[in-house]
Amino acid sequence: MGEGQFRDPNRRASARTAVRQPATVVYGDTTVGAQTLDVGPGGIAFLAPRPIGPGTRCTVAFELPFADGPVEVSASLKVAYSSYLAPEQFKIGTVFTVLDDDTARILLRYTQAAP
Numbered sequence: 250m251g252e253g254q255f256r257d258p259n260r261r262a263s264a265r266t267a268v269r270q271p272a273t274v275v276y277g278d279t280t281v282g283a284q285t286l287d288v289g290p291g292g293i294a295f296l297a298p299r300p301i302g303p304g305t306r307c308t309v310a311f312e313l314p315f316a317d318g319p320v321e322v323s324a325s326l327k328v329a330y331s332s333y334l335a336p337e338q339f340k341i342g343t344v345f346t347v348l349d350d351d352t353a354r355i356l357l358r359y360t361q362a363a364p
Contacts, residue, residue, distance in 0.1 A: 264289055264360070265287035265288060265289035265292075265293075265294070265360075266287060266288060266289060266359065266360045267286070267287050268285050268286075268287060268288050268313060268314070268359070269284060269285060269286070270284070270285045270311045270312055270313070270314070271283070271284060271285075271311065272284065272285050272295055272309055272310065272311035273309070273310045273311070274295065274297060274301070274307055274308070274309050274341075275307060275308045275309075276301060276305050276306065276307035276308075281297055281298060281299070282298070283295040283296060283297045283298075283309070283341070284296040285311050286340065288313070288356060288359065288360070289356070289360055290345075290353065290356055290357060290360065291344055291345060292326065292329070292342070292343045292344040292345050293309060293324075293326065293343055293345075294340060294341065294342045294343070295309070295340075295341050295343075296334070296338055296339065296340060296341070297331075297338075297339050297341050298337040298338070298339070299337070299339060300331040300333070300339045300341075301328050301331050301339070301341050302328065302331065303328050303329060303330055303331060304327065304328060305327070305328045306325065306326070306327050306328075306346065307325075307326050307327075307328065307343075308323065308324065308325050308326065309322075309323070309324055309326055309343075310322070310323040313355060313356075313359045315358075315359070315362070320355055322352055322355060322356070323352070324345050324347065324348055324352055325345065325346045325347035325348075326343040326344065326345060326346060327343060327344055327346050328341055328342070328343050329342045329343055329344055330342045
C-alpha cells in the first residue's frame with residue numbers, strides 16, 4: 250500500500266496542545282467536573298470521574314490561559330472514546346461537533362502560541 254492509501258481511523262485529524270484546566274461537562278441531565286488534558290482544532294481530551302459512552306453528545310466549558318488573561322471556551326462535543334485510568338479517572342476523547350468562528354480562532358491562537 251502506498252503512503253496516503255491507508256488512514257488509521259483512530260488517528261486524530263489535527264495536533265493537540267496540552268492544557269490542564271478545570272472544566273464543566275454537561276450531557277443529558279448530568280453535569281460533571283472534569284480536568285482538561287489537551288485541546289486542538291478538532292477536539293479535546295479530559296479526565297472525568299466516571300465514563301461517558303462513545304457517541305454521547307455533550308458540551309464543555311473551560312478557560313484557556315493566555316498571557317493577556319484567560320479566555321472562556323464553550324463548545325459542543327461528541328465522545329469518541331472513554332478509557333479507564335484509575336478509580337474515578339476516565340480519559341474521555343472527543344471531537345467538536347459545533348464550533349463557532351470565534352471559538353475556532355481562540356483554539357487556533359492557543360495551539361499556535363504553545364511552545
